[in-house]
Amino acid sequence: MEDCQDDLESSGDQDHEAVQEESSTDEDSSDLETGNKTAPRPLLSQAERYLQDCQEIGVIPDASFLCNLGNTSLNLSHRGLGPLGVKALALVLEGDCILKELDLSNNRICWKGGEHLSWMLGHNFGIEVLNLSWNGLCLSGASALSTVVKVNSSLKELYLSHNSFGRAAAELGQALKQNDELLILDLCSNLIDDEAVALLCSGLATNTALKVLKLSQNPISKIGALTLLRTVTNNKNSAMKEIDISSVHVCETFVELLEKARQQDPALDVRYSVFDYVTMNVSAFNIFKKFTEEKHGSIMEFFQGLDDEKTMKVSNSVFRKAVKEANIPLNRHQLEWLIRKFDENFTATINYSQFC
Missing domain, CATH: 1.10.238.10 (EF-hand)
Structure with missing residues (x-):
């Protein structure tokens, strides 16, 4: 930790008010692809690059990130990074081939931070597990990540709960049509309703890779639940083994269909709620x-x-x-x-x- 502190101090003392002013102007003017750089970047270590990027973007470097550079797993949950803090990480991680698991949950990165990460994931094919829960990504962030899901061949687990995606499930559905690598998708608490489920099912109807889908704590009715189960069971090449709609009270038709499905695949685990009279x-x-x-x-x-x-x-x-x-x-x-x-x-x- 002392080495990390030395790195932070060597970056120069920054005035807090100046940082805030630079952050507000940089948000719209800076572009990850150009990096606001007029000359080729000299060869630097990851830590040096990160410190330089933080200084140029106008954010305080995260000590935990510096101390754990080079690890295969990185937990930066609840660090208050915001969209610009994530931008600095994205610039460094673009070409990283060591990191496999990245947890950025609860960092208020919003839709702009989602776009920065999507850009990074379009170039980084090493990260396999990504947690972006509780970040307020909303529709724009979901759209950017959906584009990544279409092309990224390394992501195996994607956790996106509590991000207010709503009907962005349409783009996620299209992404699932093309993705044959993602195994776990967590969309709990995302304002996904029956119509959004139907849009998501457009991808599930042909997807052959996804094994776990989490949709609990969404405004899905028994109709949406039945649509989901019918889609999965009708896809003869589906790899689905676990569906979590535990907050949805299903109907008799759902229970009967699930019983038939389990006769074909006893390992299928569907978590749902049911009233006593339905049973x-x-x-x-x-x-x-x-x-x-x-x-x-x-x-x-x-x-x-x-x-x-x-x-x-x-x-x-x-x-x-x-x-x-x-x-x-x-x-x-x-x-x-x-x-x-x-x-x-x-x-x-x-x-x-x-x-x-």
Whole structure:
């Protein structure tokens, strides 16, 4: 730490008010690609480059960054870096091939800092794990990062929770169509609604790499949850193993679809919330199926016993009466849900050919 302090002191004492004034003018005028430099930069160590960049940009160097240069993992969470502090890091890390994990969570880097990092990631193909949670990246920052996801082949884990992305999921969806390297994507608490989920699903429909998707604490309804699950299960080449929508209360159709999906892939882990009545309704079919198989051999044979005219149809009232007389252990709500399930078109009859 003493060496780091020496480096900081050697950079020269900066007046705090001058730094603030330079920072405010530099934000819009400086460009990472040109670097505001008129002559080639001399060969410098990473630490020297960083100190020089900080002085030119007008920010105080971060001692922790200096002390950990050359490490494969770097945690700069809660450092108050801001967009210009991140810009200084980006200039140094552009050509770094050692760093693999970078945590910049909770640094108030905003959309401009997101653009600086996106520029860096367009040149750096060593970083595999990046945490940018709690940074207020918003729509513009999400757009910049989506561009990176399309082309960066090194990123494996990307944590972006609490950034108010909203419907920027459209660009993330397009990025996922092209990316075949990203394994974990965390989008928790990002104001993502059902429409944004549908946009994200445009990429999930063909993506073959993503294994973990986190979407909890977003305003997603049971409709968005069902859209997401259908998209993943319909993608036969999907690598998805974990979906976190634990804050969403799902419907009976979702639970049934998930049960079918787990028959094909028992390792699929989907975290969700469910009301007790939904669980009870879903169990109604299994109760009915088990009873009819034990007493009649199959669901089909149960219905055939009610269909004297062999029309392959039984009225809802006849079915309701038969279930009660057979003492099948279903309560009233379960029975009515079962009838709605069998008579989806509300014709007052059950076409039991569906059980052939």
